[in-house]
Amino acid sequence: MIETRGLTKHFKDVRAVDGIDLTVAPGELVALLGPNGAGKSTTLRMLTTLIPPSSGTARVAGFDVVRQQREVRLRIGYIGQGNGAGHSQRGRDELISQGRAYGLSVRDARTRAGRLVDSLGLAEVADRRVSSLSGGQRRRLDIAMGLIHAPELLFLDEPSTGLDPQNRANLQEHILALRAEHETTIVLTTHYLDEADSMAERVIVIDHGRIVADDSPARLKAEHVGDRIVLGFDAETEAARAASTLAAYDPGREGTRLTITTQGAPRRVPGMLDDLRAAGHPAAEVEVIRPTLDDVFLKLTGRSLREGGAAQEPANSTDELVEV
Amino acid sequence: MTTLITDTRTVFSRELRPVLRDPFTIIFSMVQPLVFLALFAPLLPGADALQWFVPGIIVMSCLFASSMTGSNLLFEIQTGSHERMLVTPLRRPALLIGRALKEIVPMFAQAALIVAVCVPFGFRFNLAGALLGLVVLATFCIGLGALSYTLALAAKNQEWLFWTVQQTLIFPLLLLAGVLLPIENGPGWLRALAKGNPLSYVVDAERSLFNGDIWTSATVSGVVAAAAVAALGLWAGVRAMRRSD
Structure with a gap:
């Protein structure tokens, strides 16, 4: 056409x-x-x-x-x-x-x-x-x-x-x-x-x-950004130990929180939680963040669409996502 | 299927529709030249002043009207409907001709009114000649309307520019055509300028045609001048539409 x-x-x-x-x-x-x-x-x-x-x-x-x-x-x-x-x-x-x-x-x-x-x-x-x-x-x-x-x-x-x-x-x-x-x-x-x-x-x-x-929007998001899983723990020591349990996912730690970037997060989360419980340091809270097209745009161009093209970082984004 | 004629009719009737739905503005503008005529014609010397003056007045009102073709367009360029029409398969010359005709056709009604008012005061005219004169005038005005359209495209978001150029050009064009006062008695430089003004030839042709002198050199010059202006206007207008962005 x-x-x-x-x-x-x-x-x-x-x-x-x-x-x-x-x-x-x-x-x-x-x-x-x-x-x-x-x-x-x-x-x-x-x-x-x-x-x-x-x-x-x-x-x-x-x-x-x-x-x-x-x-x-x-x-x-x-x-x-x-x-x-x-x-x-x-x-x-x-x-x-x-x-x-x-x-x-x-x-x-x-x-x-x-x-x-x-x-x-x-x-x-x-x-x-x-x-x-x-x-x-x-x-x-x-x-x-x-x-x-x-x-x-x-x-x-x-x-x-x-x-x-x-x-x-x-x-x-x-x-x-x-x-x-x-x-x-x-x-x-x-x-x-x-x-x-x-x-x-x-x-x-x-x-x-x-x-x-x-x-397609789904593939753009999966390919360029992926889902993020944020796991919260009661103490930093627990978070550190959890990080080694989940080493295969290459988690980033910030205080009591672990952030994992992956694809198909909703299917992975139950298994992760089971692993953490079995290892003796269960997660206190969990959040799955699905990417938006803005995240894709930010990843591709280093700028956010939402900010009218200004080089700003959206609130829910981590530093590694800003790098291009 | 569409043709240049059906396209022109589509554009023309679209343009005319709001006027017909609200005819007061046009009725008001039709009365204006009558006032002009009543206050100006008595000042002219000679018994046959009307014979000379009436065709000129008709040319003048058509001149003013068709030079306004672009003014409605300015607004439609800003709102977006002109762009919408450019994407339709309407033939580009039809966009120009249709819009110019919308300004000219009411002026023909006005011409009839002027003639009707002047006949009791001794104005004499030849019907066939007058009708032919209107065709020549319409040809000239389509060209002028297309140039006005081109000016609107060029001025786009600067309305003042359109009006400045339109006003700057329209009065020399009018005065150098011997519409209000005869050029013949003027100084040499003025007559030379008038010779370069295509409207001069159209005005002379109108006077000759209204008088019933159909097969004269004045008619031929008028037809040639009108056709040249029409060709120039359509060429410039189509070109401007292609380049507008």
Whole structure:
């Protein structure tokens, strides 16, 4: 569905996108994750024909984004960061003219607009001026605009930025439902970790215009960070003895606490606890910390996404995790 | 399937819809040139002043309107709906022509109003010539509208820049076309500048066509000037859309 080779964009001296090779198969739901300015949106803007690449090639829905723009445009839907619907227009009018832009007859455009208005819960506001709608309503209208021609491939640029958590969850549900129904291929950019984590089967981490990782959220976490098991003991001496019992796991000790980095922690913990009890120094408390995509990002780039890209260490991270 | 014409109609009717839903602004703007006409025309010497002045006024209102094409666009660039339209398969020239026509078509209604008001005061015109004149004027205005669109793309987030350039250019363009006062009696340098102004030829053609002198060299020059401006505007506009980021 998407195939890029060495896709690059520079603005004056800045390499916003620096040689991206990306392949997306039909039906995939891919999230491009990265801090602001990482090159996610610029990549999307090249794939949607909005800006020409400085070098490299991209084929989208089977066509070249530079030489066959019209063919590409006919097959994709795009929901940008702004509002697709004009603020002085009415939602339903905009949906219909959007349908007309894709060559639907007036009747088909009207029917599809009506169906989208219903399924996205916009029935009450579709005939009001767009400027009078709430942020969440406008965003759902934007989604409807992007879907009027039932595209095989849908791009969403930061779809939930600026929405409150409830509207965000609502929007994610709509996107997932839509995908289940139409088998649409979806590429979205986000800097919300939970969004990438819960929605996408495949997360592509982008930093400084390059792809630094590309896998399922679960595998990214397992491969780059792993789980952490934190064991607490009543005394330092016990902790020290426990450390030798569990030497195979290479634990790090800090006072009365042992930290073990491993994979599949939930399955290992019961065995560890049994070993410690059998050795006569049972753990007083235990905590299993599953990694987040932010931990992955931190590991890969040395920066936290949550801190807006600043070189800061999240509270739940240990020093060894910060090293790159 | 879509064509350039259906695409233009899609853009045009989208643009016009909010105006039709709220027609008061347009009614107000239609009355303005009548005030202008009432207060300015009596100052002009000669019995056939209206014959000379009315076509000029029609050109003037179309000029002002089409130079505004970019102003609505500025807002839509900021909110995101222009970007959304750029991703649709709408043909790029249709985006330019449709938006320019939205400014021009109401002005044609206004032209009819002006003519209707002036006829009782002795204004005479040739219908076929006048209609042809409007086609020439529309061609010129599509070009000017496309240039206004290009200016909006270039000015993007600096609204003041759009208005500064628009205001700086529109008045010399108007005054050097002999719309308000005849150029013929002016100094040589002014006449030379007017010769380089494509609008001069359009205005001369309008006067000639409204008078019923259809097959004249003035008409030919006007058609050529209008077509050249249209071609330049569309070329610049399509180019600007490709490069905007």
